[in-house]
Amino acid sequence: MPRLAIKICGLSTLDAIGAAVRAGATHLGFVHFAESPRHVEADQLRALASTVPTHVERVAVLVDPTDETLAELAATKTLTALQLHGKESPERAAAIAKRFELPVWKAISVKTRADIDAAKAYAGAADFLLFDAKTPDGAALPGGMGLRFDWTLLRGVPISMPWGLSGGLGIDNVAEAIRITGAPMIDVSSGVESAPGIKSVDKIMAFCKAAQQS
Numbered sequence: 001m002p003r004l005a006i007k008i009c010g011l012s013t014l015d016a017i018g019a020a021v022r023a024g025a026t027h028l029g030f031v032h033f034a035e036s037p038r039h040v041e042a043d044q045l046r047a048l049a050s051t052v053p054t055h056v057e058r059v060a061v062l063v064d065p066t067d068e069t070l071a072e073l074a075a076t077k078t079l080t081a082l083q084l085h086g087k088e089s090p091e092r093a094a095a096i097a098k099r100f101e102l103p104v105w106k107a108i109s110v111k112t113r114a115d116i117d118a119a120k121a122y123a124g125a126a127d128f129l130l131f132d133a134k135t136p137d138g139a140a141l142p143g144g145m146g147l148r149f150d151w152t153l154l155r156g157v158p159i160s161m162p163w164g165l166s167g168g169l170g171i172d173n174v175a176e177a178i179r180i181t182g183a184p185m186i187d188v189s190s191g192v193e194s195a196p197g198i199k200s201v202d203k204i205m206a207f208c209k210a211a212q213q214s
C-alpha cells in the first residue's frame with residue numbers, strides 16, 4: 001500500500017476508470033444511489049468494476065441500503081468494500097459486514113468536533129471511517145456536493161481505526177488538506193469533474209499528482 005491511499009469516487013465510464021488507475025488511485029468508488037448524478041445500476045457496476053485491476057479496491061457507495069440492494073451488489077462479486085453514506089447505526093453497519101462478508105466503511109458527516117468524537121461508536125462495528133462534510137438539511141445528497149468541513153477539527157484527534165478524509169477536496173486544496181489533517185487516505189468525487197457526474201480525465205490525473213507530491 002502506498003504512503004497515501006487515494007480514492008476516486010463516482011466513476012461511471014471506462015475512460016475515467018483507466019485514468020484513475022494510471023494515475024495511481026488505490027480505490028475506486030461506484031455510487032449506487034438513484035438520486036445521485038453518479039448513480040450506476042448493479043449491472044453497470046459489475047461491468048465497470050470487473051475491468052479494474054485486482055490491486056485496486058472497488059468500493060460501492062450506498063445510502064441507507066436495504067438488504068435486498070446489498071445482496072444485488074454483493075452478487076456482482078466485484079466489490080472489495082461497502083461505503084455506507086447514510087444514517088446507518090453502528091449496529092446496522094456491523095450487521096451488514098457480517099451478512100455480506102465485506103469490509104464496511106462508515107461515512108461520518110462532520111460539522112463540529114462532537115461529530116468526530118461520536119464516530120468512536122463505530123469502533124468494532126465498521127472497518128474504516130470516512131470523515132466527510134455534513135450537507136445542509138434538505139440537501140439532495142448526503143455527499144458528493146463538493147462541500148468541505150473545518151479540517152482543523154481533526155488535528156490531534158486520536159482515531160483508533162483506519163480512516164480517510166473526503167468532502168470538497170480538489171486539485172488546489174488536497175495538499176493543504178493532507179498537511180492539516182495527516183489523512184492517510186483521501187477521497188474525491190466532484191472535485192475531479194467538469195459537471196455533476198462527468199469525470200474529467202485531466203482533473204483525475206492532476207488531483208492524484210497533487211496528492212502524491214504533497
Ligand SMILES: O=C(O)c1ccccc1N[C@@H]1O[C@H](COP(=O)(O)O)[C@@H](O)[C@H]1O
Pocket residue numbers: 009010029031033036037038061062063085130132141142143144145146147166167168169187188189190191
Ligand atoms: O457522489 C455522490 O453522488 C454521492 C452520493 C451519495 C452519497 C455519497 C456520495 N459521494 C461521496 O461524497 C464524498 C465527497 O464528495 P465530494 O468530493 O465532496 O464531491 C465522497 O466520499 C463520495 O464518495
